[in-house]
Amino acid sequence: MEDQNHKTDSALSVKSGIDQPPSVDPKAAQHFIRKRKSILPASEYINGILNGNRTLLSRAITLIESQRPDHANIAQEIITGCLPHSGDAIRIGITGVPGVGKSSFIEVLGGYLTRQGKKIAVLAIDPSSERSKGSILGDKTRMEQLSNDPNAFIRPSPAAGTLGGVARKTRETMILCEAAGFNVIFIETVGVGQSETAVHSMVDFFLLLMLAGAGDELQGIKRGIMEMADTIAITKADGNNVRASDLACMDYKNALHLFPPPESGWLPRVIPVSARENRGMDTLLDIFAEYFDHVNSNGFLKKRRMEQSRHWMFTTIQEQLLDGFYHDPIISKRIKEIEKRVMDGRMTSFQGAVRLIAEYRKGDQDQHGS
Ligand code: GDP
Numbered sequence: 001m002e003d004q005n006h007k008t009d010s011a012l013s014v015k016s017g018i019d020q021p022p023s024v025d026p027k028a029a030q031h032f033i034r035k036r037k038s039i040l041p042a043s044e045y046i047n048g049i050l051n052g053n054r055t056l057l058s059r060a061i062t063l064i065e066s067q068r069p070d071h072a073n074i075a076q077e078i079i080t081g082c083l084p085h086s087g088d089a090i091r092i093g094i095t096g097v098p099g100v101g102k103s104s105f106i107e108v109l110g111g112y113l114t115r116q117g118k119k120i121a122v123l124a125i126d127p128s129s130e131r132s133k134g135s136i137l138g139d140k141t142r143m144e145q146l147s148n149d150p151n152a153f154i155r156p157s158p159a160a161g162t163l164g165g166v167a168r169k170t171r172e173t174m175i176l177c178e179a180a181g182f183n184v185i186f187i188e189t190v191g192v193g194q195s196e197t198a199v200h201s202m203v204d205f206f207l208l209l210m211l212a213g214a215g216d217e218l219q220g221i222k223r224g225i226m227e228m229a230d231t232i233a234i235t236k237a238d239g240n241n242v243r244a245s246d247l248a249c250m251d252y253k254n255a256l257h258l259f260p261p262p263e264s265g266w267l268p269r270v271i272p273v274s275a276r277e278n279r280g281m282d283t284l285l286d287i288f289a290e291y292f293d294h295v296n297s298n299g300f301l302k303k304r305r306m307e308q309s310r311h312w313m314f315t316t317i318q319e320q321l322l323d324g325f326y327h328d329p330i331i332s333k334r335i336k337e338i339e340k341r342v343m344d345g346r347m348t349s350f351q352g353a354v355r356l357i358a359e360y361r362k363g364d365q366d367q368h369g370s
Contacts, residue, residue, distance in 0.1 A: 046081035049180045065158040082179035089178045093199040096209030101235040103142040104275035114151040120184040121177040126157035164319045167198035212248035237272030245272040264300045330363040
């Protein structure tokens with residue numbers, strides 16, 4: 001983060017004794033300055049969001065996603081202003097391996113909801129962009145009908161950062177969307193690793209999409225993820241696939257019986273769905289209604305959200321501490337050297353870590369004069 005700022009600053013400033021590099025185009029610099037100025041006061045974003053202004057909502061989300069510290073400050077102000085107006089939506093997490101049919105499914109289910117007068121937001125957490133620099137969720141044209149639906153708002157995954165950072169930004173985006181009046185939030189992720197846990201920690205209902213007939217059905221997804229599911233939907237239950245889907249439903253129902261009963265007291269359902277033939281959508285909407293009745297009346301929803309807030313506080317502490325550490329100028333200079341010593345066996349891993357942390361703390365103390 002810091003590094004980026006340094007780069008930006010140095011391109012625009014004149015260092016004493018060094019001529020301004022000719023590559024700095026004054027028009028570009030002017031544009032940059034104008035762009036900086038175009039950030040509005042937080043209250044304008046907040047009012048805009050509360051009035052359902054999608055342009056200001058999008059711009060505020062861009063501030064949340066930005067890596068710049070000044071943007072982070074204003075983003076936090078906006079989130080704080082929106083927080084009292086959030087929380088009324090139902091939050092649905094959707095996961096499944098690439099190709100299981102997530103976007104087709106959300107497109108159809110989303111259409112059902114907007115026709116009922118609901119306003120839906122579709123957000124995503126795509127952990128693949130961090131590792132492969134390419135995204136699994138975002139590369140194709142997705143949800144074309146829903147993108148043109150005035151009652152739907154689709155926002156792809158924040159591209160940069162660690163999974164924890166990306167997930168936090170999605171959670172904060174969700175708060176803004178709720179304040180803007182969206183009453184059903186879908187948070188989508190690919191079933192390829194840790195991101196399901198991140199999604200689970202910010203939604204009320206976790207929907208796992210699975211394919212039938214892909215070899216041994218129970219091999220596809222880790223047990224821990226199945227245990228999180230409030231409902232499993234077997235996708236593409238149409239045409240020649242109907243029988244296999246019904247069999248898969250039976251298998252998963254049996255498998256779920258083996259898990260200990262969830263704390264919510266809700267028994268997870270297993271249903272066949274087809275985005276192509278609109279199958280299972282009404283059933284799923286009934287399941288949502290039944291689930292929310294259940295968790296509202298037994299107090300579980302309130303408890304789950306409270307625990308999620310706590311979880312995010314601690315996750316954010318970790319994320320911020322790590323971020324501060326790795327972007328610290330002293331650490332950036334020293335880390336390679338210590339790393340090399342550890343690899344050469346001149347220091348143990350523990351010693352290396354302790355040394356760096358001590359240098360970081362010392363730098364911090366020097367800076368704050370204590
Ligand atoms: P995602 O990667 O999980 O988002 O999956 P997509 O929604 O992009 O779907 C992957 C493929 O499955 C596409 O070729 C779809 O046309 C196909 N597909 C999606 N839903 C259905 C369905 O309900 N029935 C059938 N037969 N194919 C489907």
